[in-house]
Amino acid sequence: MSNFKYDLGVVGLGYVGLPLAVVSANSGLNVIGYDVSPERVKEINSGVSPIEDISDQELSKALNSFDATGEPALLSKCQHIVISVPTPLTDYQPDLSYVESAAKSVGENLVSNQVIILESTTYPGTTLEVLVPNLEKYSNLEAGSDFFVGYSPERIDPGNKEWKFKNTPKVISGINEDSLEKINAFYKKIIDQTVIVKGTREAEMVKLLENTYRHVNIALINELAMLCKMLEIDIWEVVNAAKTKPFGFQSFTPGPGVGGHCIPVDPEYLSFKTRQIGKPVRFVELAQEINNSMPAYVVSRVNELLNSKDKILRNSKILVLGVAYKKDISDMRESPALDILELLLEKNVEVSFYDPFVNELNISGQSIKKESSSNNFENYDMLLVLTPHSEFSEINFDSLQNIVFDTTGSNFIQSTERI
Template identity: 65%
Template sequence: MSKFKYDVGVIGLGYVGLPLAIQATSSKLKVYGYDINEKRVSDYNDGQSSIEDISNQELQKSLKDGLFLSADSKYLSDSEVIVISVPTPLTDYQPDLSFVRSAAETIAQHIVKEQIIILESTTYPGTTVEVLVPIIEDISGLKAGVDFYAGYSPERIDPGNEKWNFKNTPKIISGINEKSLQKIKAFYEKIIDSVVSVGGTKEAEMVKLLENTYRHVNIALINELAILCNMLEIDIWEVVDAAKTKPFGFESFRPGPGVGGHCIPVDPNYLSFKTRQIGKPVRFVELAQEINNSMPNYVVTRLLEKMNLLEKPFKNSNILILGVAYKKDIGDVRESPALGIIENLLDRGVNVKYFDPYVGEIDVKNQKINKEESLDNIKNYDLILVHTAHTEFEKFDFNNITVPIFDATGSSHYQNAERI
């Protein structure tokens, strides 16, 4: 019989923490979720989920099945495993571990012997043993690996992905010593189909950075080729579709208006930060950032060229943006390239509106951007930019409209569109 009331306590109930808490509850664990954001906790307790992958019904079912959510950290003492899934953003382009530090301080105030502490936030290699563990040891006086256990496990959640979810995506795990690793393994095996151990926490931290840097670099490669192919009058989409028929040695990436979300544009900076400590830049990361960051302006240049060909002035033109989320079928606009595109268009005196059934209000340059609630007024625009390939847009027949379309997503749905 365990001395702990909860099998797991989750710190930080956002895109990562809430799905974890819900999965653990449906795996019949006793779960406590803690978040400093009182409003968020109170909404969740009212059955209102603000996390796209978690429906209100799922949340309500978990609450009924015993999921306990609170903005009070005192229940951490009652949790055998504590998983940290707090934000790791960039502040002034530098990794910001302040949320991880404050979570570590909170844990240290409540820690009891035999607890298992797991960091899931994305971060640079070394964080678990150089930042998290020392804070807990210094404040609590307990010894890591002996009095309590610790490790790192990167999160691989992909919002909106219907095939790969929290449970069926293999989970990388690590521990600061063998005993920690075995305890962490036993925990994740209760909630995840396949668990993959790596030798140390630095390796596990690096896995996440490799995965996201790989995407970042390959997206940059295809974006650069898209720009060059346009100049050479080569259809990049036909090239990509043909290349991907190769059954080995090639993974296809598609050009687009840039990268968004809180992973791909952010995480490679954590890698650069670490390598700069040994005086070495990650040259691939820096080049990829330069290319991907230039894509929103490139899109605007292509829109301008299109209007020129139509012999219409750009200034005061009316442009409708279809989709402003950073990826299809979700409503997240964090770091979305659409924001940079809108800012550039506003600077050029263009009247911009957007239509995105997943996204509410957005502000750019402290200005609320006008939104269409339907596509009924589409013929009033001079130009349409398809920014996000939401499946919802496929219900609408774009072949019968005369307004020119520029498609930055390469979707086959817009047959008359000019593509990026």
């Protein structure tokens, strides 16, 4: 029997931390969530979920055994602590300042027998080289004997209705056998299947492999889409046929670029690590070059399509449908839509947007007008689909007079121009 008041403390209540806290509370654990943002703490405690994957009902139910707090001292009362704070790029370099500051908050409140797990995505070595030394420095305790540490990459896929927190296998690791045993026992309470890997560096690398794999394959299909266009080959016909192969092929589809907190960012963490041994990850660099070129390619296609109808880009009126980086969520971090809108504004295009999940949008200090509903289309020269939100399936695109350019290949839009 543990003497801790809480089974779990989650540090950072965002897309990763909040679902973990809610699922854990709804699985019978006593949970607190520590976040540096007072607004976030207030919002959560009032039962309003800031993320789409957690409904207000789920959150309210969880609040019976879960509290959000801005008080780090409460972390000393938690048997397990999971750190899920941002790991962004600053000046194109991994920025571990959030992990360091979370480690300080945890370290200053660390007590014997606690189990600390890092879930933020990061380069291999972070747990051993950054987290452990900081925890030891601020606590004066020894990792592996006084307290236990490990790394477990998060695989959450915002908006995915099938693969959720509980049924997605969880890769786990520990800095030693004792740590691993305790971490495995913890996750087994809340997750159907754990996958043990032999060290924290391997576990950190798993996440980078998963996301670099996506990044590279998206770049491959984007490059092929641009080449097929020149060869007058329908890439969608090709992809749809290729994916009928039941083995040895996984389908990726072209799009306006890559977005979100993971795909554009994580490969940089990998490159950072390999540059330390003087080696670039050549696939990553090429993939970045191709994926980063997609917004400009989209704008060049917009220009061509307008010209084909005797219109020009300058002063044209374009309604962008969807600005979030992926379907059915509001997250706009690194969304290619932001780059595309910026390029369109530079060309003096009159842009508006419609996104059921996003209410306000500022590009280079300019507020972009939000169209009031997805039915006010008459005034636009072009409808430019950048995110395939499910709601757009209700629009009868085929009956519209405007040029419709679908960069997403969503199967609800049939007779339109595609990327």
